[in-house]
Amino acid sequence: MFLVRPGVPEMLALTNTINRSALCFFLFVAFCGSAGAQTSPQAEQTGSGISLAPARIEMEMRPGTEATVVVDLDYHAAGENTQPVRIVATLNDWTLNRNGEVEFQKANTLPNSASGWLIYSPAETTVTPGKTHSIRVTISVPKDATPGDHLSALIVEQRADTIKLIQNRRQMVVRYRMAAVFYIKVGQLTRRGSLENLHAEASADSVLLIPTLKNQGNSAIRPVASALITNAAGQIVAQSAEKESLPVLAGSELAKPLTIEKALAPGTYSVKYRIDFQDGSRPTEGVTDLVVGNAAASVSYPRSDGKPAKP
Structure with a gap:
């Protein structure tokens, strides 16, 4: 096989980290309902858009403990006629596949899921352009939680029934789907x-x-x-x-x-x-x-x- 050789030792001090760069998923729906998805590691701050911050939350917690964090939703709009939108929040499990692609699964289906530990509020709200809206997330780690990383994702997306289409006109509708990912680190890592x-x-x-x-x-x-x-x-x-x-x-x-x-x-x-x-x-x-x-x-x-x- 290829050669592997050691280099110079370099130690790392590990601490709790909250990365405030936003992670957004955009779903583009064109005319008669055909759809395609693409991802961006950071929400654009120019033009109209919705972003979550922090987009990555890492917390070291002990079994039997509880903590609460706040995820802020920022709805920034360039147009004067932009209207409030109704959004809904849900939980998903998530992982990275071998190619480095993010995969989402139904909550509480993956072995290292933390979705059952999270409670969030509000689950649904109306967001107004130019204002920051907060979602409180409480993490309760069970007393018998196994050591290691437990993952979950808070998914925020626009309600489909709030997207208004003009009949008999070709148009593009942008529907936002965002994720704030959680790493709950328990016990001896x-x-x-x-x-x-x-x-x-x-x-x-x-x-x-x-x-x-x-x-x-x-x-x-x-x-x-x-x-x-x-x-x-x-x-x-x-x-x-x-x-x-x-x-x-x-x-x-x-x-x-x-x-x-x-x-x-x-x-x-x-x-x-x-x-x-x-x-x-x-x-x-x-x-x-x-x-x-x-x-x-x-x-x-x-x-x-x-x-x-x-x-």
């Missing part, structure tokens, strides 16, 4: 990240890296990673700056592709992927060889010499 595999392939104008990350702990990790590509002479020809990847949830794997926009000439290259799982362990570096042919289509060849990669 463990985070154990590992780099399981590293695949690289080149196209005409870019290089695609697919690292397979695994978390054997009971709590999510948020790795920080960078990539470096060198030619046969050891010269750097492309790189990706260090940045935080998607979280790797407890007991799961993540294999989300990373694209480096760079056209490589035919030849043999070394691809190094350095990752700090921020779990208290040393950073890890995976290395694989990439052979680029004349047709610009190539694959990686895992090293098998059993020696650590050169720094």
